[in-house]
Amino acid sequence: xxxxxxxxxxxxxxxxxxxxxxxxxxxxxxxxxxxxxxxxxxxxxxxxxxxxxxxxxxxxxxxxxxxxxxxxxxxxxxxxxxxxxxxxxxxxxxxxxxxxxxxxxxxxxxxxxxxxxxxxxxxxxxxxxxxxxxxxxxxxxxxxxxxxxxxxxxxxxxxxxxxxxxxxxxxxxxxxxxxxxxxxxxxxxxxxxxxxxxxxxxxxxxxxxxxxxxxxxxxxxxxxxxxxxxxxxxxxxxxxxxxxxxxxxxxxxxxxxxxxxxxxxxxxxxxxxxxxxxxxxxxxxxxxxxxxxxxxxxxxxxxxxxxxxxxxxxxxxxxxxxxxxxxxxxxxxxxxxxxxxxxxxxxxxxxxx
Amino acid sequence: xxxxxxxxxxxxxxxxxxxxxxxxxxxxxxxxxxxxxxxxxxxxxxxxxxxxxxxxxxxxxxxxxxxxxxxxxxxxxxxxxxxxxxxxxxxxxxxxxxxxxxxxxxxxxxxxxxxxxxxxxxxxxxxxxxxxxxxxxxxxxxxxxxxxxxxxxxxxxxxxxxxxxxxxxxxxxxxxxxxxxxxxxxxxxxxxxxxxxxxxxxxxxxxxxxxxxxxxxxxxxxxxxxxxxxxxxxxxxxxxxxxxxxxxxxxxxxxxxxxxxxxxxxxxxxxxxxxxxxxxxxxxxxxxxxxxxxxxxxxxxxxxxxxxxxxxxxxxxxxxxxxxxxxxxxxxxxxxxxxxxxxxxxxxxxxxx
Numbered sequence: 254x255x256x257x258x259x260x261x262x263x264x265x266x267x268x269x270x271x272x273x274x275x276x277x278x279x280x281x282x283x284x285x286x287x288x289x290x291x292x293x294x295x296x297x298x299x300x301x302x303x304x305x306x307x308x309x310x311x312x313x314x315x316x317x318x319x320x321x322x323x324x325x326x327x328x329x330x331x332x333x334x335x336x337x338x339x340x341x342x343x344x345x346x347x348x349x350x351x352x353x354x355x356x357x358x359x360x361x362x363x364x365x366x367x368x369x370x371x372x373x374x375x376x377x378x379x380x381x382x383x384x385x386x387x388x389x390x391x392x393x394x395x396x397x398x399x400x401x402x403x404x405x406x407x408x409x410x411x412x413x414x415x416x417x418x419x420x421x422x423x424x425x426x427x428x429x430x431x432x433x434x435x436x437x438x439x440x441x442x443x444x445x446x447x448x449x450x451x452x453x454x455x456x457x458x459x460x461x462x463x464x465x466x467x468x469x470x471x472x473x474x475x476x477x478x479x480x481x482x483x484x485x486x487x488x489x490x491x492x493x494x495x496x497x498x499x500x501x502x503x504x505x506x507x508x509x510x511x512x513x514x515x516x517x518x519x520x521x522x523x524x525x526x527x528x529x530x531x532x533x534x535x536x537x538x539x540x541x542x543x544x545x546x547x548x549x550x551x552x553x554x555x556x557x558x559x560x561x562x563x564x565x566x567x568x569x570x571x572x573x574x575x576x577x578x579x580x581x582x583x584x585x586x587x588x589x590x591x592x593x594x595x596x597x598x599x600x601x602x603x604x605x606x
Numbered sequence: 607x608x609x610x611x612x613x614x615x616x617x618x619x620x621x622x623x624x625x626x627x628x629x630x631x632x633x634x635x636x637x638x639x640x641x642x643x644x645x646x647x648x649x650x651x652x653x654x655x656x657x658x659x660x661x662x663x664x665x666x667x668x669x670x671x672x673x674x675x676x677x678x679x680x681x682x683x684x685x686x687x688x689x690x691x692x693x694x695x696x697x698x699x700x701x702x703x704x705x706x707x708x709x710x711x712x713x714x715x716x717x718x719x720x721x722x723x724x725x726x727x728x729x730x731x732x733x734x735x736x737x738x739x740x741x742x743x744x745x746x747x748x749x750x751x752x753x754x755x756x757x758x759x760x761x762x763x764x765x766x767x768x769x770x771x772x773x774x775x776x777x778x779x780x781x782x783x784x785x786x787x788x789x790x791x792x793x794x795x796x797x798x799x800x801x802x803x804x805x806x807x808x809x810x811x812x813x814x815x816x817x818x819x820x821x822x823x824x825x826x827x828x829x830x831x832x833x834x835x836x837x838x839x840x841x842x843x844x845x846x847x848x849x850x851x852x853x854x855x856x857x858x859x860x861x862x863x864x865x866x867x868x869x870x871x872x873x874x875x876x877x878x879x880x881x882x883x884x885x886x887x888x889x890x891x892x893x894x895x896x897x898x899x900x901x902x903x904x905x906x907x908x909x910x911x912x913x914x915x916x917x918x919x920x921x922x923x924x925x926x927x928x929x930x931x932x933x934x935x936x937x938x939x940x941x942x943x944x945x946x947x948x949x950x951x952x953x954x955x956x957x958x959x
């Protein structure tokens with residue numbers, strides 16, 4: 254049994270209390286200031302307002318101003334705030350961290366870059382605030398299913414084998430399986446970029462809405478292109494392409510194109526709405542759409558990799574096209590279809606007469 | 607301009623008249639005896655009864671008893687009958703074939719095996735009846751979208767580069783793109799097996815119907831497992847795994863789990879129906895469910911490959927589990943979940959303390 258503190262009482266933070274409580278840990282769930290209503294409901298023994306599930310018995314819930322109590326002697330810390338809040342929250346809480354044996358982050362994506370600084374993967378951001386080994390999480394994981402103990406398989410990634418084993422051991426249950434990997438970079442690239450690619454595939458749903466005609470063939474042709482591009486970007490960053498073909502890439506992309514705000518942003522763009530308007534309409538409560546931000550960061554990484562000669566020019570046509578749709582008014586239908594063309598051209602064997 | 611004869615006036619045969627007519631070919635569409643009502647409707651200038659589209663202008667339609675006229679001097683022949691009818695139809699028509707420069711097959715799957723003979727890929731079956739080079743087709747390609755000229759990207763495969771180039775040239779339009787490949791085996795394995803794996807993923811939809819709880823995480827975890835297994839089986843047969851990760855594998859699997867009888871068979875099994883009852887209820891008009899047959903053939907190939915030492919024991923747990931569900935009353939939910947477990951175990955890095 255370990256003392257585990259989850260930072261963030263949103264959907265995923267709360268959901269992870271289920272496998273942790275199943276394993277008999279001392280679980281503390283801390284809510285940010287924005288989680289006030291959730292914390293109040295949970296403390297009253299009510300359902301989580303969005304997940305519509307009750308917390309497992311024994312989980313302790315702490316409001317924003319009780320972070321010190323929530324974190325006291327925590328051996329495992331779970332970062333489950335939104336990716337754009339990670340730096341803000343950790344800056345505040347870092348002094349309260351005792352020396353956890355592992356920090357697990359379900360927040361995913363990139364940080365930095367706004368001020369011209371280097372783009373960071375979130376585990377590196379977290380490492381600025383703690384010496385504890387950081388474990389990244391990827392894979393198809395709808396919170397409402399995790400919370401209900403429905404079968405879920407994810408990947409945990411770290412280059413610290415000891416901490417990775419500890420984390421896997423803490424979370425793994427008969428209904429929550431974990432594939433350990435040392436490819437943190439591949440895992441994080443896939444986990445972040447699948448949100449961007451889900452926008453692109455969502456555009457096809459919008460084209461259907463706009464034209465009254467299904468665009469399933471186009472959507473399906475974009476899927477392997479998206480996975481392939483995630484793999485190439487992962488490799489360019491020092492990770493492995495195969496990670497993009499697994500749970501964290503192809504698997505997570507599949508759930509992400511089924512529902513959620515990233516897909517919806519794509520659908521609105523495909524329906525003819527201007528990307529800026531669609532993004533701000535969906536960005537309720539000041540949160541950004543994760544895929545929108547990831548497309549920008551990912552595109553910068555892509556351009557940097559091309560400049561360094563690590564990636565070939567035009568090797569990520571779908572990401573490049575998506576970025577031009579989001580920022581330069583490119584025509585979405587044309588851009589997506591051109592990305593498929595490149596896929597065809599990239600096939601190893603060329604017909605000759 | 608070429609003389610092109612399409613054998614089979616079903617959905618896909620008829621749909622392919624669209625790119626061919628766009629390219630100005632002399633297109634003849636021949637219907638089998640089972641296509642009688644379709645041929646009658648098309649000859650009366652009516653819509654195709656299932657596709658709900660009119661034929662492009664200039665396409666000639668021939669009933670079953672006018673095969674000789676339909677095939678006279680055909681330079682390109684398209685085999686678009688159901689996979690279990692290929693042998694029957696070609697046995698009858700072989701004497702009528704002049705010497706086509708290419709035979710394209712959109713029928714996919716396996717043949718033979720019932721009598722203990724070796725399992726064949728369909729291009730090999732076709733090659734028994736003609737000396738013409740055979741081109742295999744894979745990729746996400748809903749016929750109703752192809753017929754309407756909506757964007758569709760497919761893969762054409764042959765080891766005859768000349769015939770492949772001719773076929774690509776005949777079919778490629780601004781809305782129908784073609785990636786040529788010499789990996790016929792990989793293409794055919796993926797094209798056939800995606801129907802089997804679509805049953806497995808469809809089971810998750812059935813579990814949702816039965817329990818009232820979504821099983822999106824499980825379904826998404828099975829997707830990369832299915833693609834990976836198609837790649838392993840392709841390799842075992844002498845093809846390339848990367849083909850399974852492209853349009854013909856991952857791409858086609860994505861549309862196949864969206865709709866169609868294979869997915870539906872899975873859904874009924876997941877809902878608690880006995881596989882045999884579900885399969886026979888769906889097998890209207892005497893046609894078998896393609897994925898049901900493919901699971902059987904694929905499983906035999908798998909066992910043969912293990913016996914030969916080309917594949918490791920337990921390397922295709924999802925296919926093996928599906929086969930046990932279909933033929934040996936295995937519990938579908940348990941089988942699928944166990945297949946995900948193996949995926950986790952197969953991940954290269956194992957956690958150690």
